[in-house]
Amino acid sequence: MKKPTYILGLNFAYHELSACIIKNGKLLAAVEEERFSRIKRGKQALINNPDVLPKEAINYCLDIAQIPLKRVNYIGLSFSPKERLKNINVDSYYMPGNWGSERGERLFYKKITRVPLLLNHLAGEDLSRKIRWIPHHICHASSAFFVSPFSKSAILSIDGIGELSSTWMGYGKNNAIQVLKEIYYPNSLGFLWEKISKYLGFTEYDASKIMGLAAYGNPRRFYKIFQKIVQLKADGEFTVDNSIMRFRMDDFSQLEDLFKTPKEIRRPLKPTKNHKDIAAALQAITDDVVIHLVTFLSKKTGSKNICLAGGVALNCVSNSLLLKNSICKNLYVQPAANDAGTALGAAYYIWHQELNKPRSFIMENVYWGPKYSDLEIISALKKFKISSYKKTTDITEKVAEKLSEGKIIGWFQGREEWGPRALGNRSLLADPRRKDMKEILNERIKRRESFRPFAPSVLKEFLSSWFKEHRWGKSLSAEFMEVNFDAKKIKQKKIPSVIHIDGTGRLQVVSKKTNPLYHKLIYQFYKRTGVPIVLNTSFNDNEPIVCSPEDAIKTFKRTKMDYLAIGNYLVSK
Ligand SMILES: [Fe+2]
Structure with a gap:
């Protein structure tokens, strides 16, 4: 009998560390490192830590598959270090030694390219010929389409940043996906949410809180200001004005001027009317961009189906509008739409796109983690x-x-x-x-x-x-x-x-x-x-x-x- 093919998918470049394992295209296990380590998101995304691996999640996946690491046939890593290097000096808004600076990005590159060595060490043998680096948004897109119930679908991935792009649009047919368009940093909806969350006194990880707060506010009051920051362009493009946002700097001066409200120092226990109205306008502009992107994609691909991934795909308000307004007919959002899901995408990309295997798995439930007797x-x-x-x-x-x-x-x-x-x-x-x-x-x-x-x-x-x-x-x-x-x-x-x-x-x-x-x-x-x-x-x-x-x-x-x-x-x- 032919030996089964095992593929391990890993996410570790930024945060939401995770691992999954598939056997002949069927998912056996998928889990986030934070559930074991008890550290939220496994780690914070920092310039000097992309080589921190989801070791406990890897061990769990191997346990379920009942194989040692060296028995795995392929390892998909949801990142392309070379592509990331294009971030150097994109604009002048960065902090020395950190994201976007020459020194920072070189350090990140040096650290992340050590990962194969670390994996060799874990396996006790050389795994280099089994390892594949796969671009971040390709992994997001694969994580949604390849486990969706659709044989053909438009695919949209929106997050803060992958390597250089923040938005990826493409099309999936049977066991292959293709890119149609990418939108690059600093034009990033994910970063817009992170920065506004911080401006309102929350952390960059509090997008879901802001989404909840938005329902209390008046979206019209600050909408024009957001239109100044975010502009919809022809052909499904959009821009974000980074001279205002300054994503890679701890600088909120332009936002303070525009909204005439100082940055909150700490999380407000009782958000003010300003907080609520800013959140509401942010939600409104996000809805507009998401609808703009999906409308473009539907026209371009002729598909009534849409697969969504990336952190922004966790915005259930925007997602619902796609259905309510009939922008699409069928919607699939992979449950781990955030970076954790890219581990799944990396594994399925290898199985379908590289090994050319037919589709055989639909993720119909979310129960892929540990259970106890x-x-x-x-x-x-x-x-x-x-x-x-x-x-x-x-x-x-x-x-x-x-x-x-x-x-x-x-x-x-x-x-x-x-x-x-x-x-x-x-x-x-x-x-x-x-x-x-x-x-x-x-x-x-x-x-x-x-x-x-x-x-x-x-x-x-x-x-x-x-x-x-x-x-x-x-x-x-x-x-x-x-x-x-x-x-x-x-x-x-x-x-x-x-x-x-x-x-x-x-x-x-x-x-x-x-x-x-x-x-x-x-x-x-x-x-x-x-x-x-x-x-x-x-x-x-x-x-x-x-x-x-x-x-x-x-x-x-x-x-x-x-x-x-x-x-x-x-x-x-
Ligand atoms: Fe992402």
């Missing part, structure tokens, strides 16, 4: 000297009962989610009917800003009776929490804790096929309450989402959650 769960409980637990015959029934009584449950089941969203295997659950549940959750566990919405998990069968369903065609995006829906007016007051200020639910559709246990739990809750929806937020407390039983127990003990439902065990305080 009853034995491991019991031994973790013992380690923390917890005796207040009961084994249940049907954990869903007990949990549904507790949820309907207003309890907050840590729900830890099966394989961990791939991508930044907790989708019913490492989730915190609560009753969406309670008006005060958002405040209770924030006060007792999450400590999030009060303006951020919590998401509903909705049974697929009931979606259209609670939300205005836009055509989502063959889209799986709603199962991955990547589009939002307008809640029906009459239903909004029944589930106040999961309806955002703009009347939307940034929801997860739960189907029996993708997560039968979670589906059963919500169904049990529905039988008790008449509401086929639970509040779902990630199982964490200002840390990466919990991965192991030990992580879950630590977070359970540290916070004021009421119960932990871990495997078949219900743990009480």
Whole structure:
């Protein structure tokens, strides 16, 4: 019998370190390093650390495949170091020794090109002939198209920066993708969000908070200013004025002048009207650019399908507009649309484009991370000297009962989610009917800003009776929490804790096929309450989402959650 082909995909150049492994084109495992190391995003993207590898994620993937590193046939690295060198002296807005400077970029190049040596060291033999460097946006694009349900599709990748480009447009047909157009730094939507987040007192990683805040603001007030910064051009192009943005500098002077508002020093606990209106205008201009790009791509390719990737593809507001406004018919957003997903793209690019293998895998669910046995769960409980637990015959029934009584449950089941969203295997659950549940959750566990919405998990069968369903065609995006829906007016007051200020639910559709246990739990809750929806937020407390039983127990003990439902065990305080 022919030996199977294993391909390891790795992402490490900037952040969101991750690894995945595929065997003859079928995904076996995909996971982010942060879930093991407990360091958010695995590391911060710095000029001097591109050689920090996702070692624990690699080990996990090899464990699942039950092979040593040297048995892997190919290793896809989601970056092109040579292409990155084109960043030197692009414009005058950079800091000496850092991104964009000659010294900085040379240091980055020197460090990242050490990676094959480091991998050789890990394997104990020379792997160089197996290693492929694949450009960042090709990996984003591959991560979306090759695992999508489409045989033909337009593809759009939008992020901060790959090597030099920030936006990549292309077309996928069967087992090949081709580029149609790239838009280069500093014309970057991802960096626009990072810089405005910092300007408003948040970190560059807080785009999702700004997206939540935007719904509270008036998009018209500052829209003209954003039009000055971001301009739509013919042929699907756009520009961002870097003499204003100064992405690679800690300089906000031009923004302060334009918005007549000083940069916030720290995260504002109560955002002002200015904050809200700036966020709203940023969302509005982003919607315009995304629609502009997809409209161009649809015309150019004649495709009604679109695959999205890159950090900006996590903007569920813009994504939804594509469907609502019929800019596309079918949408697929790979769940790890951020840089973590490029590991997946690197592996599938090799399998399809280099080895010319036919398509054979669709990513229909996100459960590609670690799972733990009853034995491991019991031994973790013992380690923390917890005796207040009961084994249940049907954990869903007990949990549904507790949820309907207003309890907050840590729900830890099966394989961990791939991508930044907790989708019913490492989730915190609560009753969406309670008006005060958002405040209770924030006060007792999450400590999030009060303006951020919590998401509903909705049974697929009931979606259209609670939300205005836009055509989502063959889209799986709603199962991955990547589009939002307008809640029906009459239903909004029944589930106040999961309806955002703009009347939307940034929801997860739960189907029996993708997560039968979670589906059963919500169904049990529905039988008790008449509401086929639970509040779902990630199982964490200002840390990466919990991965192991030990992580879950630590977070359970540290916070004021009421119960932990871990495997078949219900743990009480
Ligand atoms: Fe990226």
